[in-house]
Amino acid sequence: MLAVNFAVVAGVFLYKITREPYVPYIHLLVDYHFGFTKRALIGAVMALFFAKIPVWLVFALGGAVWLVTLALFVKLFRRTFGFDDAHAPLLVFMAGSPFFLKNFMHTLGHFDIYGCAVAIGLLLAPAYSLAFVALATAASMILILIHHIHLLMYVPTIAVIVVLRYYLAQGFSRQNSIVGIAAIACVGLLFFAAQFLGSLAVPPDQFSRYLQSRMADPTRTDLLSFSYIWYQPLAREIADTWARMPSNLLGIPVFALLIWLHAPLWKYFGDSIRALAIEFHRRVVIAAIVAVSAAYLIMFAIVFDYSRWISNWAVCMFLILHAVKSLPASQSVPPIPGDERKVTLLGWVVTLVPRVGIVRPF
Template structure:
């Protein structure tokens, strides 16, 4: 299964780089910076502009590939620290790392901004959480994610909040100082999101903005790139109401994919069963109830995303990845008894594992 997953990843990588099916979205995000003032979705482009004014196409795949590699390495380190990487843990590792929701889908959407949130969550799971510096670091990471893309406020920031509670407040307790720092962090995140969502639109005429973006294109021989910048510059002008209208226009086709998503999630049944066993094994009823409540809140946070953005495959994939990462945090909590790892010898588990392994990706808007 591991060999097939590697082959799948290689095939998805070459397909993404050669055919460039969704180049327009990540490429225009590298063109946009803070040249005209504060703007949403502009932090990555602003950092790139510190080093170069001309953006070649290969930079999309270089940055995306580098971020994917860092995320894959961090996840492997996290899994090894949480569960180990012996023979007994390999089935669990393959159900996570080989899931079409996770690394394979991030490879398909190479250059997109979702993976930054995933990498940030994994980093926080690996970082020490013995002082309030962990809360501050988590807040700073969350602010950076919101500046990268404001939807991270719903996409990965709620997962970060749950991890902070599990890793810091469950261990250190809720002190007056800790509560104050946490409250300030929440207020700061809400303020940054509000600024990005409602005050991050471009204030210059669209032709001027498009002209600036086209001046940053390095591949002058490609006639499609100026077309992309002209076609997708509306992302920095469109109000929230227009986003909602677009979702409603595609709602019937997206809802029609719900059974497919349900089956794909069900195929991870051995993993969900193990996750449930870990939660039930927690020695503290308070912690068990809070973890369940946190998962419900994280799931509820995805509802606004489904209302304002049509990329349902991406959102389902990221929600699943959040559950994978929360599982690691739950494993660190005190348990009343040991939970048996997923058994490789079970025939049903093997069947689920092979089906998951052979699915190359989930997609961006709709399955595949």
């Protein structure tokens, strides 16, 4: 199954490089030329190395980030579970999930994977001091500068990782509580600055001319067709989302089916929560899952890229499972049985589903 998953990933990559990278490419062009601007950090970093941005850089940068994320996840899985036969089914349902690495390959160049990579890095980092809280805060702020929607997409999961790995282990003191509150305030203020102060003050045609001057091939003006998103207010985004809601809701049964295909993994997740030794830890984990899911429900009401949001929600659940396994348990949790016919069948279906998509299923 893992071998087939690698073949599927290769196929998705070959398909992806034939497509026009409209949204990912323009994000590499936008920088801080006109002052503080939302969604401009990656473009500003690229401007330090490239006077002109070629289209192939979308796939090179996106591919490099994808490989880094894969390497980090492999290291994380090895540390949490190990690469033994007993945990091979869990690896298939997690690493081979169409929600995870395969969909990140399909959305190559988009900003979602940066949040995932940061969260995995924090699951691997030592969590014994307030430096861990400071690191998570700085990383969250960088993600918001990449794209402010990370406040709902991966910052809540990062907060959960901090709570489970640091606060539940070290306990709540006056000092670390003040630091935590300050961290939340800093991240929140930056989000509001990006959302409401990061809009462009120059006319759209001037903005487009500047982006064109940054292109390696200025004749490809079709790749600038999404420049309007830097001028679109939040109210317009919400209105567009609700206008598309009737057609997008038709995909819910498909999303529900894809989630059900991971039933053995969800059962293992539930068993891991029930096996926690401390009742307070169980309550915190359940509250964390509800909070992260609520953030995604808010995102569903604001932006209509439903396939991406469902996929990233599932990835967040995978990462929270790793954080849960760092907490003390009263008993061991039986691994997913690899010899059951249902598990094998679901594993093959999950393996053969190549991706979930960006807006609508597939």
